[in-house]
Amino acid sequence: MSARAVIDSLEFARSGQQLQGAIAVAQLARLTDSLFDTGGNLKFALSGGLDGEHRPRLNLKVEGAINLRCQRCLDSLAYPVEVESSLLVLTGHAGGETAEFDELDGIPADPHTDVRALVEDEVLLAIPIAPRHAEGQCSAAVKTTRDGTTSPFAVLAKLKQQRIEN
Template identity: 40%
Template sequence: MIARHFIDSLDFAHKGAELSGDMAVVDMPRLQDMLAAPDGVVRYTVRGLQGKDGKPMLEVELDGACRLRCQRCLEAMDYPIRQTTRLLLTPESELDAFPDDENELDSIAIDKHLDVEDVIEQEILLNLPFAPKHPEGKCQPAAEGMNRSADNPFAVLAGLKKK
């Protein structure tokens, strides 16, 4: 079990509070389907702040790595997690009413008992690539001869069927 942190999000923003810690990838259940192996640790810092217009926000800074599965060769690949996201604290009733297309910021419902680890997991999930791949030419040669045509989708399909 991991120690979970709960914050009063609005109060946290108004006070300009800061919270940081480490979270193991293995403790992120919603990520597991995407992973080649549950390795890795993500260091997080959550800061409360107020925007120019005084709107309360949380800034979530993440630095770590996880192991995804390359969609070309199906081998594991290290994927760095380095991102900083700002989340606008919005009353729950307004979350759907004003989709903020033009204002770059994502919104999160104001919560007196916000689960910090849950927010971190969500942010990582939202930013993972849909089809992660090794850089061109860096795929692992597969044991079953798929390497000759690693970019051929039919070869990848044939490889999938063998599993």
């Protein structure tokens, strides 16, 4: 596929079209702030269709691996991306149903929907706001207690207790 895939979201859904491809992580500019590096690709699969209530939907699946920046040690944190979402295509002439639509995961019907932006949105929603290595895998973990706060007193208390037990 070309680097810039543009679809008509409503037509895509109504006619049940499908599109698959890969996007370089480096192309997802809004993701850059959260990333340790911009290497790798994300695979995506987009398929259109109608749901049980005959509403047009886009089903989007994104898979791959990105390197986030650990907020504790600022080192690289490998993060598997596996997102699957069902987006309702909002046609705009819903009238009184607008309030109901607000609560749903939806995108506007747009003949120039940028597939890359859709993928980017889904990945942004999926990644943690403050990513951290798991306990024991973070190089900064030795300085913190289990609940994440630095407390030399807790360490001292533990040492004292161990001495008493011995």
